[in-house]
Amino acid sequence: MAQLPGKAIIAQGGGPTAVINQSMVGAALECRKFSQITHVYGARHGVRGIVDEEFVDLSQATSHNLEEIGKTPGAALGSTRDKPDEAYCKKIFSIFKKYNIRYFFYIGGNDSSDTCRIVNSFAEQESYEIRCVHVPKTIDNDLVITDHCPGFGSAARYVALALAGANLDNQALPGVYIAVVMGRHAGFLTAASTAFRRFPDDGPHLVYIPERKFNEEEFLGSIDATMKKYGRCIVAVSEGVWSEIDAKGNHVPLISTLTGRSEKDAHGNIQLSGIGALGDLLSDLVKNKLKIKRVRADTFGYPQRCFLGCVSEIDYHEAREVGEKAVQYAVWHSVDGSVVIRRVGDYAVEYDMVKLEDVAAKTKVMPDEFIAPEANNITEAFRHYVAPLVGVSPTAVRLAAPMVPKM
């Protein structure tokens, strides 16, 4: 058991989710149980708050306030898009020494795990004892080793509910409906759009993800075939779909291919979220090429990760547990690392800790067995994987009444 007295810092990084606060609260309340942790600080706006020395004293929050925060989406400490380089990490480490920080819990995606890894390496170089633990969080579900990531289940639930509703709406007023779903490299969230399909003709009928090259001809042909079969067609498309590869070997997002738009974020990625252009372009394509009148496209945007009240039950509980386990591993086992979830039953999980370098800056995409050979749909194996993560569907039935013979 780690006995070195000192403070703990908890920080949240990257896009907020429905349950990232659960992880923060799980870690904060667990830290408060150990006498060797003298204070629990929360860094305001992730690593940015560390270098700016903007800390809130979570030791002085009421446990009721923290419990309520755990039920609140967003990132209560504030988040950041800063992706620290070596110099930034050195600054973080100097602040840790200054404040006698001995425990660092960073809740985030693979960038956050990389920050933990680099800070930890500075500590080792200087023989400064500190536990650096990465707590997984991402709606993209793209961290390696872990079976799935906290935050994904709730976002997946949003997407599944939105598409199940769109399916009912589209039955009432038939046509083509295209939903653009978040996901730059990994198609998990887009694939989750199928979770509440029930009848053989339920949509989404077609699913396009960044794991496969997008083919305009196939796209139009499949929509045409679905319209002929069902008189309607629902399509889920990842915002990150691509059909070109640039000179450096990178996928060029279809939105850039079609528009030339290329606003980049702090990480040098082309902006995909918070704009509706891809949906509009695909919609125009279908209208013009297939001469279908009723074509509508929605770009789901931020509600996917922050819609108030859309929380997957399993996600909610697991997010809490990974926060709590992070502290337990650090204190009881004195190890650094990244917390992972292992699926051990149908459905049950256990938690484990793996090395930071095995997770840091690595990305997982959908495995082949989750993707239909035609590359325009997902498999039953994926639906089995995602079912417990999205939770139970609200009531959605069909009218069962006979047609009246015409007079």
Add this chain to the structure above:
Amino acid sequence: MAQLPGKAIIAQGGGPTAVINQSMVGAALECRKFSQITHVYGARHGVRGIVDEEFVDLSQATSHNLEEIGKTPGAALGSTRDKPDEAYCKKIFSIFKKYNIRYFFYIGGNDSSDTCRIVNSFAEQESYEIRCVHVPKTIDNDLVITDHCPGFGSAARYVALALAGANLDNQALPGVYIAVVMGRHAGFLTAASTAFRRFPDDGPHLVYIPERKFNEEEFLGSIDATMKKYGRCIVAVSEGVWSEIDAKGNHVPLISTLTGRSEKDAHGNIQLSGIGALGDLLSDLVKNKLKIKRVRADTFGYPQRCFLGCVSEIDYHEAREVGEKAVQYAVWHSVDGSVVIRRVGDYAVEYDMVKLEDVAAKTKVMPDEFIAPEANNITEAFRHYVAPLVGVSPTAVRLAAPMVPKM
């Protein structure tokens, strides 16, 4: 009490909602109680199903199936965008005579009430006894006389939850966030985005609705001022906002002014939903004119009216009641008309029936007392009006912990 034996037809028109099936089920089950109603038919896809003689026999649906349908969003009978003219209505009336239809319940907006009115006038001309009752439904909340419309509360709840979530997300990663909300002429739904504001600095900070002319300069100035005050800014904008009036005196939607886009639907209206262009254009405007880096826009689209599981409790119950009351008025009181909801307490309602011609083809917009004098926000009077309709907010609290003094 109307004793004339004959069949009843129920139809659903216009955009589906979260609770339109409740009204259908309320009417169907109530019809089944009266022996003079020999069969209850449901027309497939609204008036289109009547002229095509596509009926399902709701008398033969199980009551359990109907109860479950009542919990399901969408329009279980199917809907239509057809807006019948006199000839179309004459055709409807001829089918009614052929099938001995003596009760007609049409669930929809003001177009549907107008259809009821015209069909009813043909019946009167020919002394064919039939009860034509319009059952109110619209997420736009734009029917006259009634305090509010079934369907609005659940859509308003969606918008309120989405913005409350966006507010939390925007606190974590500050910037400008623009949400484009459904609403061509009436701003009720956009105004509902404010329902779950709690702290003085909670967003949406600015609300733009079609009841007032949109002024680009004021828009940019108010965003700039909000950014200076709070370091972030959330804006809710109706898709129908306008800044120009055409030669015929009609408002030109801003999306057309900015793009020249003008795809028209069957009613001759310019398409506003199912495209993301307005949000993108406003976002570009803010980026370019105010030089703000992080600007995101979402166009909420169809989930507003069909997101599975987003139902306002009061809306759910009232939708059921208006369906049931429609049948009661027709049978017990032998009157035609449109069912309205009157607010008689805080919060309580009673139901009434008004003449079809007092509702048909009329449109209500937000009254002046709901709109802030600056035309960029709503008043507390509106928030009081909308509060019971959207229901209770899920937990959304703020961390209450002191800042740590810098070392």
